[in-house]
Amino acid sequence: MDEAYVSLTTNDDYAQGALVLGKSLRNTKTTRKLALMVTSGVSKDKRNQLNEVWDVLIDVTLLDSEDKENLVLLSRPELGCTFSKLRAWTLTQFKKCVFLDADTLVLQNVDDLFEREELSAAADVGWPDCFNSGVFVFKPDLNTYNDLLKHAKTHGSFDGGDQGLLNEYFSDWAASNILRHLPFIYNMVSSVTYSYAPAFKRFGLGAKIVHFLGSVKPWHHHYNPESEKVVLTHISNPSQSDLVFVQMWWDLFGVAQKSGIGAGSTGQSSMPQSWQKWQQKREPQTPEDRKTSWERGNPDYTGEDGFDKILNHMSNIMLKNNATAQQTSSVTPSAAGTSSTAGASASAGASSTTQSSKVKPILKDSKK
Ligand SMILES: [Mn+2]
DSSP: OOEEEEEEESSHHHHHHHHHHHHHHHHTTOSSEEEEEEOTTSOHHHHHHHHHHSSEEEEOOOOOOOOHHHHHHTTOGGGGGGGGGGGGGGOTTSSEEEEEOTTEEEOSOOGGGGGSOSSEEEEOSSOTTSEEEEEEEEOOOHHHHHHHHHHHHHHOOTTSSHHHHHHHHTTTHHHHOGGGEEOGGGSEETTHHHHHHHHHHHHGGGOOEEEOOSSOOGGGSEEETTTTEEEOTTOSSOOHHHHHHHHHHHHHHHHHHHTOOTTTOOOGGGSOHHHHHHHHHHSOOOHHHHHHHHHTTOOOTTTTTOHHHHHHHHHHHHHHHHHHHHHHHHHHHHHTSOGGGHHHHHHHHHHHHHHHHHHHHHHHHHHO
16 A cells, blocks of 8 residues: 555653544544654654554654744744654655544545645634645655755755645645645644534534644543543633533543553444544434334434424424414405405415314424
């Protein structure tokens, strides 16, 4: 196989992200290889864990931008090591790759990304004329790698990290070819309900890759093993979407740690509840499926068969009955009334008869 998903971790902290990312990719039943770049900062224990999920761990040496001034400007000095990301272009055993930051989570199969050209990426939410370098399609090539290093030495990076450098190097991204613009659902910010809640409501279920931007990562939050609920201790006012996705991250982390043992176990049964729920929302059950679940004593209480929906349904029936009753009473006098509208009245009368005959079975049902 000559195509691969590639990620990077330079320490044990991000290794947790890489573990969950790898697991989430496995769950999508991808046909591509999973290749993780690691530096000497990753311990043996973590490497063993990661080896369970990733096909191959590739040792790379740390590459630092040494651009402390700009990193301080961004107040993210830890970003310097993300320059090691450039090493991805040396993985010439693969023809084409998709790079994913270790702080991303894959919700659905994204193998279609391999049909895209270098460099394809989604717009950055902070400056949409720049791409976000957390998810991108690229072609490993030593010439490109050397050019990138040369560019780094002569121009530096305007933000001190890999994103500034890559955006200047692939500077035609913004305007040259729309096919190199990935849709936002391939790199959706986890806190998206903060910036555009209605859009998340309308399009969020289509999300394919979630990106936990910022310095607080899912693994920094507190997880209560008894309630199996995550507590977002580091965000004072977390967004709704963060709550959902950080919980999903932790649930998958639990599975990855228990079974480990990732490569084979991709069955539905190993999917945590939060993931099953998300999938059910995305692929709603057919009425037949729901009937079967109901008959087996498993109504979807939190979804389609939830109390609110049942209440809504019932009040709709009641309102319809009231409307029908009103219509019937308003039609009757005209049916018996003036001869000039006799034709219209007759048809209105007929339809009201049909409606009231429809009402009867519903009333019968509701008595059961
Ligand atoms: Mn990131």
